[in-house]
Amino acid sequence: MKIKLNLCHAAFILLTASLLIGSGCSKKESSSSATSTADNSTSPFTVSEITQTNSGDGYFTGSFVVPSDGISFLLSTHKDNNASVAFYSLSDPDGTDILSSSSTPTLNGVASGSLGGSGYANVLVPQSPSFSAKAGTWTFKAYNNDRVKLALRSRSTPTSTTIVVQPYITGTTWAAGDLTATLSVMSGIYSTNGITLTINSTITISDSQYAAISGTFTDSTTSALVSQGVTEGVNLFFIEDYSDSEHLGNAAGIPGSMGIANSWNGVLISLTAHATGSTLVAQLLGETAAHEMGHQLGLFHTTESGGTVFDILTDTAECLNSTKDFNNNGKMSAEECEGYGGENLMFWTAWNTSSRSAGKKQETLSSHQQHVLKYSPIAK
């Protein structure tokens, strides 16, 4: 029954789209069909392009239906020339605009779809347990874009959760086998927090141009690499080095893209940065990979570096600058925040060298953080 409804809905959208194209009122035609699936028509995870209408006031409107067994979705807006994109509003079936600053709860100023992004921006529901993918018709108003896509998860109940991970390695200094311990650390972290990772075999990308790349996902080389990522899981690109930044790793967004092969469909992790001499520090590298994957799936830093900005979750510890910056340097170290989130996987910085040598690890996630991951559109 559900499939029939979806097909009818798809047919209706296609018909509407073709009529609007004919009359010149449509924003965009659907690329090939209104609803395409990442796997097949019975998949609990579908990706579809939504037909939009020019509302005449500079915005483009559209809608989509979350079925009664809907679990989560990621709504994304795209601009091929990497110009700024964003949503003006996203209203749930009850009419509440979850991007409005006057709504409670709100993703205003939180979701990239509210803040705006270069070429890509999105809204994840749920990005905290305060939100849910309510069944019914959702409507949005978007700024100028080339397309809006919906990645929708339905049909499975998130009791036991599995996420597919696809690792890649670039450069020639290290080989796929060197990542075994790292991937084991990462898998252990997620397992401890109730999530099973299905880690595919690491794919080696030997093109020398990808050995060291920019940490900016709109860079043409970085984009070409990340766009190679799979659509059924989270892509981890273990690059040999960054060419222009000193991050340990970075994600394409909070969250990044899911289920669509594009420039934002993965995270970067620097191998060279995690090495002492030529030996990879597996625990730290595994934590970084797990941390960046957390961003890619929608988790923010529990506490940002200055100790004045925190994530939107209510059960994660906050480490306040006003009480915990013992050395008054304006930066909250994991050591200063021990017991106040310093041990959380999503704390902004790792334990320092001496703490790591003493066996300190960042492997915990709160119940709400686990909720966001378990309800992720890309999870099963």
Place this chain on the structure above:
Amino acid sequence: MKYLFIICILFWNLTGITVAAPDKAQVMELLEGRHWKLDVESFQLLGDDTDKVLIEIGGDTSLINYLRFRALDALSLFPTENTASFLELYAEKSFAPLARRGFEALKNGFYKTQPQRVKRLAAHLLKHPNAQVRISAARFMRSVDAPRFERFLKSESDSWVRKEAQK
């Protein structure tokens, strides 16, 4: 007169506190973070002798690389002769990721005051065996010596390197 003397002594002591070399742990803390951007203000507050600590960190092969890389980046804020010599040495003699960062730090810290010195190193690095080091040197050369950059493009065999150099 007595008060003036006391004020002078106090001022002299305070000056001494400002320029004293910072504790290594203080510097290391500013190099931490999964995501990192050079915090100019915080480093400058550490005082002039911070370069000595950064050079020690940058040259410490027992340390994890990200700390060494970031120390080199931070050295661009302390353009002393010691710093310049250290960065030149690392740009020419160390493994490629450190060599590129050595050059980048020298460029950022010394181009305004010693452009010829930076240019000399860049010219040398245009022939470096590592592509990323060549790209870094070529991008700099493009901005200061167009004919030389054109010659580099003609001699560079990797098409992707030529493309990256022109970004």
